[in-house]
Amino acid sequence: KAGVTQTPRYLIKTRxxxxxxxCSPISGHRSVSWYQQTPGQGLQFLFEYFSxxxxxxxxxxxxxxxxxxxxxxxxxxxxxxxxxDSALYLCASSSSGNTEAFFGQGTRLTVV
Amino acid sequence: AQSVAQPEDQVNVxxxxxxxxxxxxxxxxxxxxxxYVQYPNRGLQFLLxxxxxxxxxxxxxxxEAEFNKxxxxxxxxxxxxxxxxxxxxxxxxxxYGSGNTGKLIFGQGTTLxxxx
Numbered sequence: 001k002a003g004v005t006q007t008p009r010y011l012i013k014t015r016x017x018x019x020x021x022x023c024s025p026i027s028g029h030r031s032v033s034w035y036q037q038t039p040g041q042g043l044q045f046l047f048e049y050f051s052x053x054x055x056x057x058x059x060x061x062x063x064x065x066x067x068x069x070x071x072x073x074x075x076x077x078x079x080x081x082x083x084x085d086s087a088l089y090l091c092a093s094s095s096s097g098n099t100e101a102f103f104g105q106g107t108r109l110t111v112v
Numbered sequence: 113a114q115s116v117a118q119p120e121d122q123v124n125v126x127x128x129x130x131x132x133x134x135x136x137x138x139x140x141x142x143x144x145x146x147x148y149v150q151y152p153n154r155g156l157q158f159l160l161x162x163x164x165x166x167x168x169x170x171x172x173x174x175x176e177a178e179f180n181k182x183x184x185x186x187x188x189x190x191x192x193x194x195x196x197x198x199x200x201x202x203x204x205x206x207x208y209g210s211g212n213t214g215k216l217i218f219g220q221g222t223t224l225x226x227x228x
Contacts, residue, residue, distance in 0.1 A: 004155075006155075031214050032214075033215070035216075042221065043216075043218040043221075045215045045217070048214025048215060049214075050213070050214070055214060056211070056214050090155055092216075100158050100161050101146075101214070101216060103148070103156040103158075105154055106155045
């Protein structure tokens with residue numbers, strides 16, 4: 001079984017731009033969660049999608065948004081990028097959201 | 113509020129010695145507990161979980177963890193450390209209930225350094 005796939009792996013953007021990150025979950029998994037990892041704040045939960053609906057949301061500004069498609073693939077979007085958005089963005093999938101989550105390799109976003 | 117604490121930023125052990133990485137948690141209701149490992153420039157790899165049942169949980173790569181409800185702890189252990197175990201380890205908790213689905217609360221991480 002293929003694991004969680006995140007694209008792209010690396011991204012460099014300029015302040016003020018917007019960015020879209022993609023995540024393909026493990027086949028059969030319907031829950032997709034997103035996390036931000038930074039040296040200062042550690043791993044923080046962004047949001048979770050299940051069957052195309054956002055079920056849970058972390059404490060991030062509205063510039064951070066996401067969606068899930070009917071095939072369970074998910075995208076997250078960050079608008080009006082700030083330097084502080086530089087981070088490793090991790091996507092995780094699980095069968096229901098209540099079981100263990102499996103993580104992708106992450107997308108390293110650098111905002112300059 | 114849910115929280116996880118990993119009191120040690122770094123743990124150093126000699127290869128072949130037993131290792132323990134500590135984790136305590138705070139959550140209302142029954143916790144779902146997890147350990148993950150992260151190698152440089154990689155995502156998180158799932159090691160093991162506690163949902164219910166036996167307090168000693170066995171996981172991948174010879175790791176195990178002991179759930180202690182009275183001490184609200186979930187320490188990660190391995191009887192004999194390998195140099196290849198050197199990595200960043202995260203403890204995570206998810207609370208029970210629909211409001212917590214998909215949401216893992218992570219500790220700050222503990223760097224494990226195993227020396228030959």
